[in-house]
Amino acid sequence: MTKQLSPLYVVPTPLGNLKDISERAREVLCSVAWVAAEDTRHTAPLLQHLGSPARLLAAHEHNEAGAAGSILAKLAAGEAVALVSDAGTPAISDPGARIVARVREAGGRVIPLPGPCAATTALSAAGLEDDHWLFYGFLPSKSGQRRKVLESLLELPYTLVFYEAPHRVLETVADLAAVLGAERTLVMARELTKLFETIQRLPLGEALAWMEADPNQQKGEFVLLVSGCPQGRDDGEAERVLKLLLAENLPVKQAAKLAAAISGGSKNALYERALALKG
Numbered sequence: 001m002t003k004q005l006s007p008l009y010v011v012p013t014p015l016g017n018l019k020d021i022s023e024r025a026r027e028v029l030c031s032v033a034w035v036a037a038e039d040t041r042h043t044a045p046l047l048q049h050l051g052s053p054a055r056l057l058a059a060h061e062h063n064e065a066g067a068a069g070s071i072l073a074k075l076a077a078g079e080a081v082a083l084v085s086d087a088g089t090p091a092i093s094d095p096g097a098r099i100v101a102r103v104r105e106a107g108g109r110v111i112p113l114p115g116p117c118a119a120t121t122a123l124s125a126a127g128l129e130d131d132h133w134l135f136y137g138f139l140p141s142k143s144g145q146r147r148k149v150l151e152s153l154l155e156l157p158y159t160l161v162f163y164e165a166p167h168r169v170l171e172t173v174a175d176l177a178a179v180l181g182a183e184r185t186l187v188m189a190r191e192l193t194k195l196f197e198t199i200q201r202l203p204l205g206e207a208l209a210w211m212e213a214d215p216n217q218q219k220g221e222f223v224l225l226v227s228g229c230p231q232g233r234d235d236g237e238a239e240r241v242l243k244l245l246l247a248e249n250l251p252v253k254q255a256a257k258l259a260a261a262i263s264g265g266s267k268n269a270l271y272e273r274a275l276a277l278k279g
Contacts (some may be wrong), residue, residue, distance in 0.1 A: 005075040005108035009082040010100065012115025018049060020116050026050055028113065033079035036071055038095055045215040061082065061095045068102040075108055087221075090119045090278060093163050094138035100270045119161050120215055122223035125199050130228040133159040143175055145275070147272060150179040154269055157228040164222040172212060176226060177204045181266030185227040191220035194201035238265030252278060260279035 009028045013019040014019050029035060030052045036059035038045035047054060060066035060077065071081050083090050084098060090096035100110055119135050136153070139146045139162055153160055158179075182205025190198040198217060200208060204226065211217045241262050245255035256271035 003076065003078075003080065005072075005103070006078050006080040007086035007109045007111050008071065008075060008100070010090050010110060010112040011078065011084050012037050012098065012113060012117065013043075013046060013084050013087060014107040015087045015116050015118055015121065015192050018046070020193060021046075021050070022113065022115055025115055026049060026087075026114055028082055029084075030205070031080070032080045032082045034071075034082045036067060036081055036099065037084045038090075043084055046049045054082070059095060059099060059164060064095050068099045071099055072102060072106055072108070075103065075106075086114070086215055087118070089115060091267065092117060092119070092135075116193075118163065118189070118192055118221070118223050120206055121188065122225055123159070123161065125189065126187040126225050127201065128159045128185065128187060128225060128227050129160040130157065132157075132228075133225075135161045137191060138163050138165075139172060139175075143171060146172065146175050148276075150175060151272060151276065154265075155214045155229050159228055159231075160169050160226045162224040162226075164224055166219050166222070167217060169222050170208065172224070173207050173211065174246075176224070177208065178268050179272050180226055180229075181269050182206075184229075184238045184265065187225040188217075189225070190217065194220070236243055238270060239273060243277065245256065246274060246277060 009032065011025050011028055018172055029047065029050055032054050034059050035043060035047060035054045036056055039059050041054040043056060054068050057067065057070060083096055085094035085096065086095065091100060103110055123133060127245055134156060139149055182203060184204045185201060186204040186207045187199065188200045188207065242259040243253060245258055252274045253271060256267055256274045259265065259270045260267035
């Protein structure tokens with residue numbers, strides 16, 4: 001008879017404020033033999049704060065496959081493991097999905113705990129009225145690839161949710177405005193639950209100047225939420241007009257401007273689309 005594996009617990013940890021740890025998360029982290037952490041140096045103070053005797057092992061994006069094997073061995077030996085990321089819920093734009101998949105494939109039990117998540121925390125305070133939202137996570141680091149992804153999201157009538165790091169946030173906000181259109185609403189949620197938490201709502205076209213005016217607004221971890229494509233807009237008609245104008249050999253900039261005036265579409269988005277069509 002095959003011995004049953006001990007459970008793997010997926011445990012959300014606070015985004016910043018330690019008071020956000022749930023009683024159940026505290027209980028699990030203090031009772032398991034091992035905690036698999038994205039960064040053991042980051043998680044060690046949390047375990048010390050909780051009084052947890054659990055031992056730490058590293059499970060980050062560069063060793064996730066190997067860490068999965070180590071975790072399975074511990075579960076097979078009867079030692080329960082808790083999986084955590086640096087902040088929020090594991091496996092959501094953080095390591096963890098491969099480990100969960102391996103444990104499930106081996107017939108192990110995965111027990112998820114509800115808790116902090118930067119995306120839903122930001123959404124709850126955004127006040128964006130789209131009926132649905134789409135979580136993308138981190139966009140590509142290079143502008144060309146990033147703009148290509150944004151073009152694929154251009155027509156979706158959903159609130160778009162992105163994560164971004166401080167060293168790329170200005171470039172990303174510039175690309176969001178250029179591709180999605182200056183008229184859409186951006187909600188920038190920065191350093192959620194921490195001392196310098198900022199939740200700012202403004203037109204996407206004004207966001208870059210606002211951030212550049214205050215270097216403090218360029219620091220920390222970001223959730224960027226962009227309102228969905230207005231449902232009344234016919235982007236198919238806008239593209240049809242744009243293609244006709246380009247076929248007449250009009251310059252890209254002029255074609256985009258005229259197509260926007262005729263169709264009511266976004267001039268910036270049509271300019272990006274014209275460049276893509278020419279390319």
